[in-house]
Amino acid sequence: xxxxxHGDGLLAPLGADGITARAxxxxxxELDALGRETARGLDLTQELPETDLHKVLDLSTLWQPDRKRxxxxxxxxxxHWDDKVAKARRxxxxxxxxxxxxxxxxxxxxxxxxxADDCLDKRAEAFRASIxxxxxxxxxxxxxxxxxxxxxxxxxxTSLSILTFIPGRPLYAAVVTPGTALLSDCSGSWRLTLADGxxxxxxxxxVADPDPTYIVLPSDLEPLGxxxxxxxxxxxxxxxTSSVIAQAVLGGAVPVAVHFTEHVLNSAIFPVAVGHxxxxxxxxxxxxxKPWDASRHLYKALTGEIPFGDEHVIARxxxxxxxxxxxxxxxxxxxxxxxxxxxxxxxxYEDELYGFSDFDDDDD
Numbered sequence: 001x002x003x004x005x006h007g008d009g010l011l012a013p014l015g016a017d018g019i020t021a022r023a024x025x026x027x028x029x030e031l032d033a034l035g036r037e038t039a040r041g042l043d044l045t046q047e048l049p050e051t052d053l054h055k056v057l058d059l060s061t062l063w064q065p066d067r068k069r070x071x072x073x074x075x076x077x078x079x080h081w082d083d084k085v086a087k088a089r090r091x092x093x094x095x096x097x098x099x100x101x102x103x104x105x106x107x108x109x110x111x112x113x114x115x116a117d118d119c120l121d122k123r124a125e126a127f128r129a130s131i132x133x134x135x136x137x138x139x140x141x142x143x144x145x146x147x148x149x150x151x152x153x154x155x156x157x158t159s160l161s162i163l164t165f166i167p168g169r170p171l172y173a174a175v176v177t178p179g180t181a182l183l184s185d186c187s188g189s190w191r192l193t194l195a196d197g198x199x200x201x202x203x204x205x206x207v208a209d210p211d212p213t214y215i216v217l218p219s220d221l222e223p224l225g226x227x228x229x230x231x232x233x234x235x236x237x238x239x240x241t242s243s244v245i246a247q248a249v250l251g252g253a254v255p256v257a258v259h260f261t262e263h264v265l266n267s268a269i270f271p272v273a274v275g276h277x278x279x280x281x282x283x284x285x286x287x288x289x290k291p292w293d294a295s296r297h298l299y300k301a302l303t304g305e306i307p308f309g310d311e312h313v314i315a316r317x318x319x320x321x322x323x324x325x326x327x328x329x330x331x332x333x334x335x336x337x338x339x340x341x342x343x344x345x346x347x348x349y350e351d352e353l354y355g356f357s358d359f360d361d362d363d364d
Contacts, residue, residue: 001025001197004190009103016166017185019105023113023138023162024174024181024192026099030092031160031178032194038150085147090116092160096140107136107167115140120263127165127265128303134167143266144240155179159243161268163302170292171299173268177243182250184275186292204277207253210316215324216244216257227331231323242269245314250276256315256324264301264308271295273314281321283309 005018014022093115100111112130114123114137123139130137141161148157160176174183181192189201213233218241221228225235238244241259248254250273259269271294274280280288284307288294301308315321 004198004200007106009105013104013106013108015106016164016169016172017183019100019103019111019136019138019166020162020164020172020174020183020185021190021192021198022099022103023096023140023164024176024183026095027092027140027160027162027176028181028192028194030095031176034088034091034150035153035178039153081147081151084150088146088150089142092116092142093140096138096162100138105136105166106169107134109136111136111138113138113140120265124263124265124302127163131165131303136166137164139163139265141263141265143242143262144238148239149178156238156240156243156247158240159246159269161242161266163265163268163298170295171271171302172295173271173298175242175246175268175272177246180246180251182246182272182276184272184291186295189272189275189291201276205249205316206251209253210255210320211253212255212320214248214254216241216248216254218258218260220260221258221328224328224331224335227334228327231327242266245269245273249273249278249314249316255317256313256320258324258328259312259314260310264298267298267308267312269314270312271298278314278316279318279321281313281315281325283307283311287318287321 003018003021005014005021006012007014007018009018009022093113096115097113100113105111112126112135114126117123118126120141123141127137127139139162141163142158143161144156144158146158148154155178158178162174162176164172164174166172170186172183172185174181176182179193183190183192191199191201193199211234214236215228215232215234216236216238217228219237219239222237225237228235236244236248236254241257245257245259246269249257259267270280271291274288274294275291280294282288282297288297297306298308300306313321313324315324
């Protein structure tokens with residue numbers, strides 16, 4: 001496969017871009033394998049994952065008398081899927097770890113891969129500690145609902161955020177969905193599919209003309225759906241907005257999305273979107289339009305210098321961001337009123353946004 005990044009990890013060490021690219025490729029291959037196994041079972045020619053191989057080598061591990069099993073039927077099936085999700089998460093992390101341990105990087109030190117153990121906060125602390133010690137580190141974090149993707153084959157249900165720190169280099173990020181991987185840095189952006197390999201992007205949306213009737217929203221905002229349809233006719237709600245943003249905004253014609261960050265380790269879509277030509281309004285109201293500013297902002301959030309916030313608006317242009325921001329503020333205010341007559345009479349109920357009269361220059 002064509003590898004458009006400097007170094008090969010053998011004769012020439014890889015930089016942060018190459019490390020992120022290899023991590024994204026390994027994760028995409030493993031997601032594809034997990035999807036095929038769920039639908040058709042394990043391929044006879046496929047290498048057994050490490051989590052299952054030890055059971056074949058030592059059959060005694062199949063029996064765990066100290067573990068209290070649930071009764072058969074629904075409880076037993078539920079436990080099976082809980083275990084399946086935990087194994088999938090571990091396999092994804094191990095696939096990245098194995099891939100990166102086969103190559104060298106410009107720091108001359110082995111890369112620590114975080115993702116399968118502990119909670120997000122503890123992994124963020126470990127990531128921060130690696131930065132403080134100038135140690136290379138990669139975080140692989142799944143957002144949305146991995147179980148829903150495995151059970152329902154819903155490609156928009158989950159995605160992986162990959163964040164890479166190599167000493168002396170900017171922070172790199174990639175988003176991996178079940179069908180594609182998107183990578184962005186301060187100098188360019190790339191798209192990976194297993195069929196076509198790596199493709200360089202131009203820093204612009206794939207579809208030139210946006211469709212203003214669409215907006216991507218987190219599922220938490222569904223109670224506002226009826227009100228928001230006065231402004232946007234097509235609302236796309238998702239538990240994992242990162243996956244839908246990658247597909248519908250960066251790869252489609254949807255002009256704007258609201259992204260609930262969940263956690264800073266789950267927010268690789270933020271710098272990736274900027275690298276693909278989008279504008280991001282962060283929770284504080286600041287607008288970020290340049291890839292290096294996005295990388296710096298995420299780095300400061302990871303190191304604890306600034307709060308990351310909970311809600312980002314990602315859009316193709318400033319107009320789309322201002323429109324979405326004002327509509328959300330309006331409908332949230334109206335929904336918070338105890339009685340319809342309590343709403344101020346001077347708040348317009350129509351989408352009167354073309355003049356931006358309600359926005360100060362400070363928002364820019």
